[in-house]
Amino acid sequence: xxxxxxxxxSLVKAAxxxxxxxxxxxxxxxxxxxxxxxxTNMKRGFEAVLGKLNEIGVQPLDEAxxxxxxTLVMTVGGASGPLYxxxxxxxxEAMRSRQLPDDLAxxxxxGVGAVSAxxxxxxxxxxxxxxxxxxxxxxxxxxxxxxxxxxxxxxxSEAVARTAxxxxxxxxxxxxxxxxxxxxxxxxxxxCLLVHAVCNTLEARK
Amino acid sequence: xxxxxxxxxxxxxxxxxxxxxxxVRQMVGSEVKVAFxxxxxDGGLGTSVSLILDAxxxxxxxxxxxxxxxxxxxxxxxxxxxxxxxxxRRNLVVVCNAPIVEGAVMAATEAAGGSSLEQVRAVAxxxxxx
Numbered sequence: 001x002x003x004x005x006x007x008x009x010s011l012v013k014a015a016x017x018x019x020x021x022x023x024x025x026x027x028x029x030x031x032x033x034x035x036x037x038x039x040t041n042m043k044r045g046f047e048a049v050l051g052k053l054n055e056i057g058v059q060p061l062d063e064a065x066x067x068x069x070x071t072l073v074m075t076v077g078g079a080s081g082p083l084y085x086x087x088x089x090x091x092x093e094a095m096r097s098r099q100l101p102d103d104l105a106x107x108x109x110x111g112v113g114a115v116s117a118x119x120x121x122x123x124x125x126x127x128x129x130x131x132x133x134x135x136x137x138x139x140x141x142x143x144x145x146x147x148x149x150x151x152x153x154x155x156x157s158e159a160v161a162r163t164a165x166x167x168x169x170x171x172x173x174x175x176x177x178x179x180x181x182x183x184x185x186x187x188x189x190x191x192c193l194l195v196h197a198v199c200n201t202l203e204a205r206k
Numbered sequence: 207x208x209x210x211x212x213x214x215x216x217x218x219x220x221x222x223x224x225x226x227x228x229x230v231r232q233m234v235g236s237e238v239k240v241a242f243x244x245x246x247x248d249g250g251l252g253t254s255v256s257l258i259l260d261a262x263x264x265x266x267x268x269x270x271x272x273x274x275x276x277x278x279x280x281x282x283x284x285x286x287x288x289x290x291x292x293x294x295r296r297n298l299v300v301v302c303n304a305p306i307v308e309g310a311v312m313a314a315t316e317a318a319g320g321s322s323l324e325q326v327r328a329v330a331x332x333x334x335x336x
Contacts, residue, residue, distance in 0.1 A: 035277075037246075037250075037251070037252060040250075041246070041252065044246070044247065044248060073255050073286055073290075074247070074254075074255050074256050075247050076246075076247075077246025077247050077248070077250075077252035077253060077254055077279075077283075078246070078252050078253075078279040078283075079278050079279035079281075079282040079283070080279075081255065081279075081282075081283065081286070082255070082282045082283055082285070082286035083282065085286065086286070118282065118285070118286075119282070
């Protein structure tokens with residue numbers, strides 16, 4: 001399967017618009033346990049991605065992913081820039097030698113691995129990995145099932161909720177120690193929003 | 207004059223970055239190249255990979271560049287910037303695990319004596335060893 005330009009564009013557009021619309025929510029979450037800039041940073045990054053939509057839309061998928069990654073790296077302005085940027089850069093690199101849909105989990109897993117390396121972080125530390133890793137596990141285990149999209153969406157939602165009782169040991173929230181407990185992690189939430197936007201768009205195009 | 211290791215200061219705040227660079231210049235003089243940057247791509251508080259790349263370029267020395275950062279995002283963005291350098295420069299830039307002001311002053315002092323990049327980094331990082 002190759003991804004049609006129109007599908008690619010609608011996926012990128014949906015994801016970007018979702019993040020831009022959710023900026024106030026992400027900022028509110030980040031004000032609780034971080035430095036309050038996650039919403040505006042992600043908004044700036046995805047506005048820049050939207051600005052390149054026509055360029056991205058005609059690129060092969062591996063190049064498109066890298067363009068998204070590079071754009072986020074250069075425009076986000078917080079740690080989430082290199083983190084999300086590394087996800088897309090590594091996924092794009094993996095995509096060069098792989099095929100969809102068979103290797104979807106592989107490609108996604110390459111992105112997740114890059115986030116883990118960049119942040120020197122693992123699941124359980126109240127970060128975006130606490131959503132990305134469960135989503136990866138679901139992708140691996142459930143690929144080929146007719147209700148895969150629904151399962152991924154549910155996995156992401158449940159994974160975000162599980163970050164609330166966690167104590168942060170990475171990132172800015174770790175300075176708060178036990179006071180980070182009780183708040184959902186903003187990075188986990190933005191990862192969930194991205195996953196949901198992709199799922200919803202794919203479902204609507206079925 | 208022989209080359210000395212260059213110093214790059216990366217803060218979320220341009221004021222802090224500039225103030226740190228001013229202190230370094232006053233204490234160490236102008237024999238060490240010092241570049242600084244602060245602020246996100248919109249000019250608000252934060253850091254910017256492209257500004258960090260520019261700063262590395264202007265502090266560049268064949269002996270390498272030591273970067274001093276303030277908070278998490280400055281470190282992550284600096285590491286990202288280092289990876290985006292041309293391969294032959296990548297191994298000549300280090301992000302020091304040290305407090306930004308004291309680390310910059312110590313690193314620049316060490317650099318002024320003609321020390322290697324590893325020596326400069328080690329002196330700055332002694333501050334964190336407690």
